[in-house]
Amino acid sequence: MVLLRGATIAAMASGSMTPRSTLVVSGLQLVTKGNVTWAEKEAWLRNPPHTAVNPTLGQLEIRREFGRAAKNAKGTKGLQVVTRGRAAGKALPGAAKTIAETLTGHRMPHSLSPDQYPSKLRRTIHTLDELELMYQRKLGATAGP
Incomplete structure (x- = not known):
């Protein structure tokens, strides 16, 4: 995406x-x-998805770890071969290799199981009921005497 x-x-x-x-x-x-x-x-x-604006605690944790790994990889040059994880054997830019290896096997303390993912529980920012209420309010605000 x-x-x-x-x-x-x-x-x-x-x-x-x-x-x-x-x-x-x-x-x-x-x-x-x-x-x-x-x-x-x-x-x-x-x-x-609404979690892009309102991330879960687990998403915040992994984003923070990604940021730390990226900061530590700053200045790494050239292509390097990844030695572990799903990308093992692939040649990646040095920073990407460092991030991939750093985050391999990481499980954040507040990670959710797939059945608890917000996208499974609430796909959009507004539910249909909320949209209906917003629409009614907007109609009421524009309705004349």
């Missing part, structure tokens, strides 16, 4: 682009077909 700016999708030049740090709130994801065998299109756009 890729996060894209609306200005990028529309191929428009903009004087001020959305910073990467806030892109998740206003951006779109370009999702490719992958293993979705029933999909007719090769790719489509969707809103980012």
Whole structure:
């Protein structure tokens, strides 16, 4: 998946682009077909999952570990062969190799089991009931005397 700016999708030049740090709130994801065998299109756009903005404790932990590993790998040069983990035997840029090996086998203390993933429990930021309530409020606010 890729996060894209609306200005990028529309191929428009903009004087001020959305910073990467806030892109998740206003951006779109370009999702490719992958293993979705029933999909007719090769790719489509969707809103980012709500955990992109409101990560779980386990997601925060792994993101923090990724950041630490990336900081420690800063300045690593050239392609290097990964020696352990799923990527073993692959030649990756030095920083990617360091991160891959550092995070191999890491299990964060607050990781969720797959049946507890927020995407399984709540797929979007707003539920249908919340959208209905928002719609009714908006209608009430625009309704005249």
